[in-house]
Amino acid sequence: MSLSSTTGGRIETPAKAAVEVPPNAMDADTEITLKRIQGDALRERAADEIKKSAVGEPIEFGPEGSRFNTPVTIELPYDPALTYDDDLLAIHYFNPLRRAWEALPTEVDRARHVLRAKTDHFSIYQPMGLAPTTAAQDEFSLRDAYAFPSPSRGGAAVTFRVQPGLAETVELRVYDLSGRRIHGSSDFTFRGAFDDGNGKGAQNTYDHVWSVSGVGSGVYTYVIKASRRGHTPITKSGKVGVIK
Incomplete structure (x- = not known):
């Protein structure tokens, strides 16, 4: 279907995949396509690497690679039978240069079972959730939190x-001993159900690696905060040593 660059518009398939293009987002009138595509091994491996599983079909929005002057809104349906926590769903797009799936900030429409996100380009998009684990592993409560190695010697990176x-x-x-924050990040890698030998069995595990190249020897205080909507955040503090 062709959309006017001046007025934009909305295209929706019978399966509820859709795109809404605002006025003047395109430089010229454009034939827009939403095509359901087959899965392939490369994209499936990329999903496994980020511990995600598909909860709906991949859709190629075309012309693939098109870029917009202002973001467009895309919608993808998801199957509620394939997810156990709607809050953790997200639309992902496949980055062909990195050969990886990347998540978009996503709004969940539970009534229609549709995910909604904004993007500035067309690509392959798919709704995804966390790879299945057990209900006991998913329960939001602290099992363990620590930093290693501690002390770090000879510039070895510290994993939280x-x-x-x-x-x-x-x-x-x-933080350093004066209370000055020297490092902060929300870039944690989800390892899925992982048994680290602490006697608690396989547990959902999140890791962050900190390069200590920019700090001197000393004792540092860390604070880890895990959050999940509808639950009180989990906060754990501790100390880690660095010996250069």
Whole structure:
């Protein structure tokens, strides 16, 4: 279907995949396509690497690679039978250069079983959730949180690990003895159900690696905060040593 660059418009398939283009988002009138495509091994491996599973079909929005002057809104249906926590769903797009799926900030329409997100380009998009684990592993409560190695010697990177069940976000802050924050990040890698040998069995595990190249020897205080909507955040503090 062709959309006017001046007025924009909305296209929706019978399966509820849709795109809404605002006025003047395109430089010229454009034939817009929404095409259901087959899965392939490369994209499936990329999903496994980020511990995500598909909860709906991949859709190629075309012309693929098109870019917009202002973001467009895309919608993708999801199957509620394939997810156990709607809050953790997100639309992902496949980045062909990185050969990886990347998540978009996503709104969940539970009534229609549709995910909605904004994007500035067309690509392959798919609704995804966390790869299945057990209900006991997903329960939001602290199993363990620690930093290793401690002390770090000879510039070895420090890994901060937390096992809070199923979290939406995990944040880290590191302070020196004066209370000055020297490091902060929400870039934690979800490892799925992982048994680290702490006697608690396989647990949902989140890791963040901190390069200590920019700090001197000393003792540092860290605070890890895990959050999940509808639950009180989990906060754990501790100390980690660095010996250069």
